Amino acid sequence: MTDQEKAPAKRAGWKRDPAKVQQDILQAATREFADNGFNGGRIERIVQLTATSKRMIYYYFGDKEGLWRAVLEDAYTSVRAQEAELDLADLPPLEALRKLFVFTFDHHRRNADFIRLVMIENIRGGHVLASSTKIRDLNRPVVAMLEDICRRGAADGSLRPGLCPLQLHWELSALSFFNMSNRATFSGIFGAGLHDEAGQVRLRDSLADQLIRAVRA
Amino acid sequence: MTDQEKAPAKRAGWKRDPAKVQQDILQAATREFADNGFNGGRIERIVQLTATSKRMIYYYFGDKEGLWRAVLEDAYTSVRAQEAELDLADLPPLEALRKLFVFTFDHHRRNADFIRLVMIENIRGGHVLASSTKIRDLNRPVVAMLEDICRRGAADGSLRPGLCPLQLHWELSALSFFNMSNRATFSGIFGAGLHDEAGQVRLRDSLADQLIRAVRA
């Protein structure tokens, strides 16, 4: 590690690490897009959040759309990477399922930016995601976990037969996603009771209970 | 009879209906905002969808934000009005709940534009909705229905005690809303199996079953 690597950026006539530059841009763009949407996001502001210049964005990402794509893929990558650490193989099916739901619920809460990016992509019609095999691949493991749980649950008789792993994933996602995506309007209409810290824990555990009740044999 | 008399609109001496003009604008704006978001929505395009002029939008709605507010309030008004027709008072609690969920699920499917508007409002932080007492009031009846169901269910012992009507509404909304809001990304990643016509019916009924299982005594 040299002195130069510690230099406070923007040293004239100095070579920066390209990978780091791109990462900086992605981080700034994530912030900006998550806060303001795609159309509301400003290239100008992204530049100001970065140590780089406007030229670099176009150099690395082509145009605003390309930057958006990169941001979305980056978000999926890092969020799904966090899920990989989860180890449910040693737990009995019902407990595994409960743990997965609780994790998913909390995980969504921890990744508010990601939620917003997915909301925005949905409003845009999801065409960027549709053309990204990378993102598709990233999502296989989660469903694989549920397939395993269902298989084991059918085998030991702890789960109702006929459960669809993909639908279960859909349900876990729906509850966890909606909790974040519609927080503003829901608490705007009905008050913040379900969304303050205590309310969220209560809600999560209550949903977990219901889920178990709904799927056990 | 001259050509002029056949001219389709904007004829001098013609009786214009202000309420209709506003309604026209609202309808066009709903289309445009739902399709393109707030920032992506173009006043210009809204005008072209209407028989009026750009100036009239500002005359009636002040600015783009004011138009957005009107669109949102209008959407909530008409969507909630449709719900009012639902009569659950004569059904036993469990059946009432199932019927309410099925209705809610289908109702969301029927109102794709409304879903998109709510998504957009959430991305914008929900501040327009937060300052609209009108919208808040429109949402009371739905929860009132659930309160009634819970009360009757507690009385006749068909429902588990301790159920929270507001949380139930949250759950119904979550499942129904997510089904529409994340259709693009979800089916983009996992295929359209859950979202084609047959899949939707199966999903809906399966969710209804689970719901009943989760809440009955």
Add this chain to the structure above:
Amino acid sequence: MTDQEKAPAKRAGWKRDPAKVQQDILQAATREFADNGFNGGRIERIVQLTATSKRMIYYYFGDKEGLWRAVLEDAYTSVRAQEAELDLADLPPLEALRKLFVFTFDHHRRNADFIRLVMIENIRGGHVLASSTKIRDLNRPVVAMLEDICRRGAADGSLRPGLCPLQLHWELSALSFFNMSNRATFSGIFGAGLHDEAGQVRLRDSLADQLIRAVRA
């Protein structure tokens, strides 16, 4: 005096007093123009300040320019009318002059709106005023007073010979007008010391002293 005359304006199907309507408009327009300049003044706002409608402005005054003309003439009329009450004929020339200056200075202070209108007219090139014989006539009496003072001062030897009444008027105006017209920038730069209540009285009296010193024989 009938009941109707006391009615709170805007009685449907009721004849208003045309002169009063015009006076209302003039008053509102004076406020608006004085506050925001000619270009910054909004017909819309003038209407809102009035009990009348936009149509009436155009009916009575033709266009914005015509309204401006009327406002300016009205302002000169009422301001000069107040000066007519001043009676200096019985005072010795030096005392008359001092009294006239003090009055002029205070009079300008009392009529901030008028000052602003004159400033605006000057920025506009004074062409409205140039074409108004009415306003020209309104200003004769002030100079006539000074002519009388000079004549009497020359006769009794209390004033230096060779004084020009018009120039004296110019001086009185300059000091009194500048005091109001440049208050914002002057006190912005040098502090409000000369413009608070005590400072204004001191300034006025000091200027009066200097004036006497400058013109007495």
Add this chain to the structure above:
Amino acid sequence: MTDQEKAPAKRAGWKRDPAKVQQDILQAATREFADNGFNGGRIERIVQLTATSKRMIYYYFGDKEGLWRAVLEDAYTSVRAQEAELDLADLPPLEALRKLFVFTFDHHRRNADFIRLVMIENIRGGHVLASSTKIRDLNRPVVAMLEDICRRGAADGSLRPGLCPLQLHWELSALSFFNMSNRATFSGIFGAGLHDEAGQVRLRDSLADQLIRAVRA
């Protein structure tokens, strides 16, 4: 040598000077604002007076208000810079005062645009100037000159004691400023006698005489 090489401006591959661009804009904006006021001034026209594009105005000055601020500061800067050349230190107080007044009077006459800008700023309430420490600082030297004159005049007994330098500055400004600011209305009402070339010299010298008479011991 081709025609293209003779093209006066906007040639690709041409070295543009940013400082000059800004100076050009400032100059054009000064013209436009001085002629038409702030609200009457048109960005469009400013562009046409310049070799640049509308976009560059916003690039450098943010918005119309920012441009106005820059114009005002620029005007104060260049006008006050001209005053710095004046050297009164070697003259006896009374002569220094006379020279300062004559200079100030002529200086205002030479800078009609500046006067108009200050008038406009006053009509706008002086809030731009109020927030500009730069402009405040530019005005210190003038008063410093008068402080010096008063000090020396008090020392050698040529000036009345108790004179306030700031008030003297106020007076010099009032007479010099009003002469320009109210020229249109004053000569519109009373004729151009005081404002043609001969009249202005006579007026200036007469005012100088009165001033001396008013302040000498």
Add this chain to the structure above:
DNA sequence: CATGAATGAGTTTTCATTCAT
């Protein structure tokens, strides 16, 4: 006389993108 609705032409402002060095 009175009024809400309507209009067209214009005004400021914005933004992704590219150029010259």
Add this chain to the structure above:
DNA sequence: CATGAATGAAAACTCATTCAT
């Protein structure tokens, strides 16, 4: 790789004025 300057096309918004009733 890096950067400030530049651009064109289009966006939101404004305003005096007139029309229909």
